[in-house]
Amino acid sequence: MFTERxxxxxxLTGRPPHPALVxxxxxxxxxxxxxxxxxxxxxxxxxxAIDRAAALVAAGRVPDAAAIDVLQAGAGTPAHMNVNxxxxxxxNERLGGRRGRYVPIHPNSHVNLGQSSNDVTTAIRLxxxxxxxxxxxxxxxxVRALRRQAVRERDVVKPGRTHLQxxxxxxxxxxxxxxxxxxxxxxxxxxxxRGELSVIGLGGTxxxxxxxxxPRFRALVTRELSRLVGARLRPAPTPVATAWxxxxxxxxxxxxxxxxxxxxxxxxxxxxxxxGPDTGLAELHLPEVEPGSSIMPGKVNPSVPExxxxxxxxxxxxxxxxxxxAAAGELELNVMTPLVADNLAGALTLLTRAVRxxxxxxxxxxxxxxxxxxRLVAGSLIEATALSPYLGYDVTAELVKEARRRSQPLRDVxxxxxxxxxxxxxxxxxxxxxxxxxATDVALRRRVQRAPAYRAFRAALAEE
Numbered sequence: 001m002f003t004e005r006x007x008x009x010x011x012l013t014g015r016p017p018h019p020a021l022v023x024x025x026x027x028x029x030x031x032x033x034x035x036x037x038x039x040x041x042x043x044x045x046x047x048x049a050i051d052r053a054a055a056l057v058a059a060g061r062v063p064d065a066a067a068i069d070v071l072q073a074g075a076g077t078p079a080h081m082n083v084n085x086x087x088x089x090x091x092n093e094r095l096g097g098r099r100g101r102y103v104p105i106h107p108n109s110h111v112n113l114g115q116s117s118n119d120v121t122t123a124i125r126l127x128x129x130x131x132x133x134x135x136x137x138x139x140x141x142x143v144r145a146l147r148r149q150a151v152r153e154r155d156v157v158k159p160g161r162t163h164l165q166x167x168x169x170x171x172x173x174x175x176x177x178x179x180x181x182x183x184x185x186x187x188x189x190x191x192x193x194r195g196e197l198s199v200i201g202l203g204g205t206x207x208x209x210x211x212x213x214x215p216r217f218r219a220l221v222t223r224e225l226s227r228l229v230g231a232r233l234r235p236a237p238t239p240v241a242t243a244w245x246x247x248x249x250x251x252x253x254x255x256x257x258x259x260x261x262x263x264x265x266x267x268x269x270x271x272x273x274x275x276g277p278d279t280g281l282a283e284l285h286l287p288e289v290e291p292g293s294s295i296m297p298g299k300v301n302p303s304v305p306e307x308x309x310x311x312x313x314x315x316x317x318x319x320x321x322x323x324x325x326a327a328a329g330e331l332e333l334n335v336m337t338p339l340v341a342d343n344l345a346g347a348l349t350l351l352t353r354a355v356r357x358x359x360x361x362x363x364x365x366x367x368x369x370x371x372x373x374x375r376l377v378a379g380s381l382i383e384a385t386a387l388s389p390y391l392g393y394d395v396t397a398e399l400v401k402e403a404r405r406r407s408q409p410l411r412d413v414x415x416x417x418x419x420x421x422x423x424x425x426x427x428x429x430x431x432x433x434x435x436x437x438x439a440t441d442v443a444l445r446r447r448v449q450r451a452p453a454y455r456a457f458r459a460a461l462a463e464e
Contacts, residue, residue, distance in 0.1 A: 001085060001100065002078065002081040002082075002085060002107075003067055003068065003078070003081060003082045003085050003086075006068050006072060006073065006078035006081070006082070007067050007068055007069075007078075010068060010069040010071065010072040010073065010078060011069055012069050012070075012071040012072075013069055013070050013071055013342075014069070015069065015070045015342075016066040016067065016068065016069070016070060017066050017068065017070050017079050017338075017341065017342070017345075018070075018127065018341070018342070018345035018346075018349070019060060019066070020127040020130045020131055020345060021079070021123055021124065021127045021341055021345060022057065022058075022065055022066045022079075022083065023057075023058045023060070023126075023127075023130070024122075024123035024124070024126035024127045024130070024229075025057075025079070025080060025083040025120065025123045026054045026055070026057035026058035026065070026083060026087070027054070027058055027126065027225060027228045027229055028115070028120055028122060028123055028126075028202065028221075028225060029050060029051075029054035029057075029083065029084070029087050029111055030050075030051045030054040030055060030058070030224070030228055031221050031222075031224035031225035031228055032111075032112075032113060032114055032115055032221055032224075033046075033047040033048075033050040033051045033054070033111075034047065034051060034220075034221075034224045035114070035217055035220035035221040035223075035224050036113050036114060036214075036217070038220055039214045039216060039217065039220065041113060041114075041214060042110060042113065045095070046091070046095070046104065046105055046110060049091035049092075049094045049095050049105065050087060050088075050091045050105065050110065050111055052091075052094065053086075053087045053088075053089075053090035053091040053094060054083075054087050056090060057083060057086060057087060057090075062086055062090065064086065065082065065083060065086045066079070066082065067082055068082050070338060070341075070342045071338055071339065071342065072338050073338075074333075074335025074336065074337075074338075075117045075118050075121065075333060075334075075335050075337055075338075076117060076120075076121060076123075076337050076338045076341065077117040079338070080112075080117040080120050080123075081107065081117070084107035084108065084111045084112050085107045087107070087111050088102055088105050088106060088107040088110070088111050089102075091105045091111070092104070092105050114203060114205070114212065114213040114214060114217045114221065115202070115203075115205065115213075116204075116205040116206045118204075118205070118206050118207070118243055118333055119201050119202050119203065119204040119205055119206075119208070119239065119242070119243065120202070121201075121337045122200040122201060122202040122225075123341075124249060124337060124340060124341045124344065125197045125198070125200060125248065125249065126225075126229055126231075127341065127344070127345060128197050128249065128252050128344055128348065129194060129197050129198065129229070129231055130229070131345065131348035131349065131352070132190060132191075132193075132194065132252075132348065134352050135190065135348055135351060135352040135355070136187060136190065136191065138352050138355040138356045138359070139183055139184075139186065139187040139190075139259070139355055140187060141355075141356075141359055142183060142355050142356075142358065142359040142363065143180045143183050143184045143187065145359050145363045145364050146176050146177075146179050146180035146183070146363060147176070147177065147180045149172075149176040149363065149366060149368075150172075150173045150174075150175075150176035150177040150180060151173065152173075153171070153172035153173050153176060153368050153370075154171060154172075154173030155171065155173070155431065156171055156172040156173070156368060156370050156373050157169050157170070157171055157373065157374075157377050157431045157434060157435060158170060158171065158172055158175070158283060158373040158376065158377065159373075159376050159377060159380055159382050160382070166380055166381065166382045167382065167385075168382055168385045168386070168434070169377060169382055169383070169386075169431075169434040169435050170435055171431070171435050172368050172373065174435060179266050179269075182262045182266075183259070183262060183263065183266075186255070186258055186259035186262055186263075187259070189255045189258055189259070190252075190255045190256070190259060192255070193248065193251045193252045193255050194231075196247075196248035196251055196252075197248050197249075197252060198231060198232060198233050198234060199233075199234050199235075199236050199237075199242075199248065200222060200225075200233050200234070200235065200236060200242070201235075201236045201239040201241075201242030201243060202218065202221055202222060202225065202235075203217045203218030203221055203222070203235065203239065204218075204236070204239025204240070204242060204243055206243075206332075207240065207243055207332040207333065208238070208239035208240030208241070208242060208243040208332070209239075209240065210239065218235045218239075219235060222234065222235045240332070243332055243333055243334075244329040244330075244331070244332055244333050244334045245329065245334070246322075246325070246326040246329065246334055246336075246337070246340055247326065249322065249326065249340055249344060250322055250323060250326040252344065253318065253319045253322040253323070253340075253343070253344055253347065254319060254323075256315055256318075256319060256344075256347045256348065256351055257315060257316050257319035257347075259315075259351065260311075260312035260313075260315035260316055260347075260351060261312070261316065263308065263312050263351075263354065263355065263358070264308075264309050264312035264313065266305075266358075267305035267306070267308050267309040267312070267358070268305075268309065270284075270286065270302060270305045270362065270366075271302045271305050271306065271309075274286045274302050282369065282372060283368070283369055283372055283373060283376070284366055284367065284368050284369060285366070285367040285369060286302050286304070286305070286362055286365070286366060287304075287361060287362060287365035287366070288300050289303050289304055289361055290303055304357060304358060304361045304362040305358070305362060307354075307357065308354045308355075308357060308358045308362075311350050311351065311353070311354035312351075312354065314346075314347075314350060315347045315350060315351050315354075318343035318344070318346050318347040318350075319343075319347065321339060321343045322339075322340050322343050322344060324336075325337075325339045325340045325343075326340065378409060379409060381400050381403055381404070381410050383410055383411070383429050383434065384396050384397075384399070384400050384410060386428055386429055386433055386434050387399070387410075387414065387428065387429075389440040389445065390420070390428060390440070390441075390444060390445045390448050390449075391414075391419060391420075391448065391449075391454070392449070392458075394461065395419075395454075395457060395458060395461065398457075398461055399413050399414060399417070399419075411425060411429065417453060417457055418451075418453040419448065419451075419453055419454055419457065420448060424444060424448075427441075428441075428444075
């Protein structure tokens, strides 16, 4: 038996192929049996036996349908033959035969009719399409959770930072909304690869030329497979390309990396913004999920963002492996498909779990410290940028320096020099003016810059 020999030869990871990949192999066997029966190449009774046997495998009711190590011979021939042999044995039992004798149904001649291990790599695309569904649902749920936070905190102004230094004000609603939009964009990018993954080379057999397959097999098997997996699949216009080019799988992996990169950045932000609680930013509080230290009593760490960040790094590593494998195709075939399948399945599964973990155990329980936000804004110099259109860059810069020297709020320094009145200053530095586009009040600027106090301040500045 092919399976038994391969099982003893390949023992690299100790892990079998992902169940979604085995399901995809089994669905292909069902579709091929139906197509070959319609073409008159298989007796209806045999085709039905193969179909029903493969359905058992697809349903996960046959444990030994994945007895091969996930890293195996090129093009995944051992895993493919594993499924062929299991399906043949089950079909023969249904027809009154015995396991291992392959009479009347043979794994190669009948279960694999019109196929090759090289075009059955279609299973990887089907696996990715299946696993993208749960990830899409989890990303959508996380986006909704972040947008709920954005609505709840839409009016809370906080310091914005660039280069890890104080910059200009921003609202917590804008922060949460930005995170939500980035992940929604990542979700859309993942959705865009579905079209590419739905183009399959099944029926191209060994090198894409379709040798040994019936001329109508490609169209029929694609139609049957579409019904079985619930997706609109299309035959590749040039199966020769699909035999060696893994670009659609690489595109899927790259989109996963993109989502992971943005998710990791959000985790970094959560950790920084929750840092402290006494000596850090401490602008928000994350849910406590476990004790943070084995030696420091009462310490609480941002454990969930830390774990999710590690998961994101692993997804990036998986993408690198996929890229290396995709570049390793030579002549008419890329034999590295088992590595691609393993890393793609791992990345899809891990990212799905990471997104769910971050939402359920972190984002949904975040509490913004509104008092802390007010104190940081009131006691900082981040309002300077909003003053610059009225007072000018040089004057504002000098006021900032003075505020720092005296350890005073910038507002107090401006009022002390009588450059703006309290009402005018309140309007210029209102939350709406500080956190969004707003036209400069030209009349106010002219009035301020013509005032004696402003001219005297500029004259003193020019003398220094």
